[in-house]
Amino acid sequence: MISDKTIGRLSQYRRLIADLLVDDERFVFSHKLAEMAGGTAAQVRRDVMAIGYSGSPTKGYDLAGLAESIDNFLDAPEGTRAVLVGMGNLGRAITAYFTGRRPKLSIVAAFDNDSYRTGRVIHGCRCYPVEDIAKIVGDLDVRVGILTVPQRVAQPMADMLVQAGVSGILNFAPTRLRVPPRVYVEYIDMTTALEKVSYFGRNM
Amino acid sequence: MISDKTIGRLSQYRRLIADLLVDDERFVFSHKLAEMAGGTAAQVRRDVMAIGYSGSPTKGYDLAGLAESIDNFLDAPEGTRAVLVGMGNLGRAITAYFTGRRPKLSIVAAFDNDSYRTGRVIHGCRCYPVEDIAKIVGDLDVRVGILTVPQRVAQPMADMLVQAGVSGILNFAPTRLRVPPRVYVEYIDMTTALEKVSYFGRNM
DNA sequence: TGTTGTGAATCTCTTCACAGCT
DNA sequence: AGCTGTGAAGAGATTCACAACA
Numbered sequence: 159m160i161s162d163k164t165i166g167r168l169s170q171y172r173r174l175i176a177d178l179l180v181d182d183e184r185f186v187f188s189h190k191l192a193e194m195a196g197g198t199a200a201q202v203r204r205d206v207m208a209i210g211y212s213g214s215p216t217k218g219y220d221l222a223g224l225a226e227s228i229d230n231f232l233d234a235p236e237g238t239r240a241v242l243v244g245m246g247n248l249g250r251a252i253t254a255y256f257t258g259r260r261p262k263l264s265i266v267a268a269f270d271n272d273s274y275r276t277g278r279v280i281h282g283c284r285c286y287p288v289e290d291i292a293k294i295v296g297d298l299d300v301r302v303g304i305l306t307v308p309q310r311v312a313q314p315m316a317d318m319l320v321q322a323g324v325s326g327i328l329n330f331a332p333t334r335l336r337v338p339p340r341v342y343v344e345y346i347d348m349t350t351a352l353e354k355v356s357y358f359g360r361n362m
Numbered sequence: 363m364i365s366d367k368t369i370g371r372l373s374q375y376r377r378l379i380a381d382l383l384v385d386d387e388r389f390v391f392s393h394k395l396a397e398m399a400g401g402t403a404a405q406v407r408r409d410v411m412a413i414g415y416s417g418s419p420t421k422g423y424d425l426a427g428l429a430e431s432i433d434n435f436l437d438a439p440e441g442t443r444a445v446l447v448g449m450g451n452l453g454r455a456i457t458a459y460f461t462g463r464r465p466k467l468s469i470v471a472a473f474d475n476d477s478y479r480t481g482r483v484i485h486g487c488r489c490y491p492v493e494d495i496a497k498i499v500g501d502l503d504v505r506v507g508i509l510t511v512p513q514r515v516a517q518p519m520a521d522m523l524v525q526a527g528v529s530g531i532l533n534f535a536p537t538r539l540r541v542p543p544r545v546y547v548e549y550i551d552m553t554t555a556l557e558k559v560s561y562f563g564r565n566m
Numbered sequence: 567t568g569t570t571g572t573g574a575a576t577c578t579c580t581t582c583a584c585a586g587c588t
Numbered sequence: 589a590g591c592t593g594t595g596a597a598g599a600g601a602t603t604c605a606c607a608a609c610a
Contacts, residue, residue: 163601165561169554173536187569196538200603203571215569216610238560251455252552259553263560302559326563328556332377334400342562344555348456349463350373351548352532355506356442356467357369358546359530367579391591404581407593419591420588 164205165232170195171205172228175221187218233262239300241324243315244307245270245285248330252306254281265304267294288318295322305329316343368409369436374399375409376432379425391422437466443504445528447519448511449474449489452534456510458485469508471498492522499526509533520547 174194178186188206189199206212206219211227213219240256242249245268256265268285270276276287286294294300303319305312305327312331319327326342329335332350335343378398382390392410393403410416410423415431417423444460446453449472460469472489474480480491490498498504507523509516509531516535523531530546533539536554539547 161601162558162562165558166551166554169557170536170551173553189569194538198603199569200572200605201601204602207571213570214610215571215608218569232557232561234560234564238564240556240560247455247458251451254451255552256556260557263556301563302556304556324563325566326559328559332374334398340566342559342566344559344562346550346552346555347370347374348459348550349377350370351550352444352460352467352506352508353373353436353464354366354369355530355532355546355548356438356444357436358366358548359505359528360438360442362529362544362546365579393591402581403592404583404594405579408580411593417592418588419586419593422591 160208164208167195167197167201167205168209168228168232171202172225172232175225175228179221179225184221185214185217185219186221186224188213190218229262234301237262237264238302239264239266239298240302240304241265241267241269241291241295241300241319242283242304242306243269243288243291243319244305245272245275245280246306246308249304249306250280252304252330253283257282263302266298266300288315291318292322295319295324301325303327305331307331309333364412368412371399371401371405371409372413372432372436375406376429376436379429379432383425383429388425389418389421389423390425390428392417394422433466438505441466441468442506443468443470443502444506444508444532445469445471445473445495445499445504445523446487446508446510447473447492447495447523448509449476449479449484450510450512453508453510454484456508456534457487461486467506470502470504492519495522496526499523499528505529507531509535511535513537 188202192199192202209227209231211224242253242265253265253268265283268283269288269291270285271288276285278285301324303324305315307315309331312333316327316335320337320341328344330346332347337343392406396403396406413431413435415428446457446469457469469487472487473492473495474489475492479489482489505528507528509519511519513535516537520531520539524541524545532548534550536551541547
């Protein structure tokens, strides 16, 4: 099995590779990629090794080939559909942020329980009442849920998403979610992140 | 020196402790806190040990005392002031999100280079043109910058913040920042986070 | 010469396990 | 009896260092 951290770095590498391709580069050495990503050359080589790709000692890694390998490794061939729950300030901003960012990963619907928001199309994404989660997640074969709700409803909304069949949740609410082991949860805790900056900015 | 991860968990613990205090609890055992935080009891004890607090074998940790110890450890006594650069969708949402969330950590100003946004007060936060960064960061003794700008301007905006004297940056733009070693940078990469969910949702 | 791929060494973080305490 | 505090062991991740290669 491949580690969490390696997956994160691969995701990073492929964006850096896309930048290099825009600049008409063809090859890249591990030390160059490492420098761009803020890591070490050995780390890059390990990560590339993990997906079974290999480069040439003289030229480095072929950019197009490596990009394709990472894509094949990270993306579902048929793409992944996500829904977002909680169309408040943060939910709307994140919907806008992800729209059109990755071809194989799209937000296909949003949910809210405020009738002022439901029934409308916000940033190209239709907003439904939360009661429709089960139906829409089922109909569209949605695999990922994004939670941008207040923390007191994070668990119940997660339960609805899990019940509806998602296999992963990206949770922006500052709460640990209780989910069955088949469901993967990634946490983005902005408050903790800011507190870390505050702390280490002062203590370094 | 205390580790990055421990700081993150301490930030989490103190919110959990606040919840327990609301429920009129007085003490907590390491295994209870661990269960709430999604970790192990040994981990909690190590983290508490790191800040030099200690509990009682019979009652566990005194909630008020532990909360105070964590506060003293994490927070600057005089509080920390932050500014946010980039008042787009995400910047506005994050300004709203942080407003009033932590007493000792507040966003005191925002910046943008779009004249439609500058000069206005958004979510209780005045928005200035980016040219004013140096002056305002200096005048208000701002220590933390939050970057919610498009990636192509993330580095120049980081440079301005560093130049102005911040000691930490919370960067939402998907780019590695080049900063002097005295400046701490924390990255929140939402695209990578979502790609991890997509990957591990499928591969577990 | 300068790179990749990788076993081995190292470093870091987590968990075990138990003495000591109440 | 059941907890905390912590030395020691263990698990994981990173880096070293070098053979193999062009």
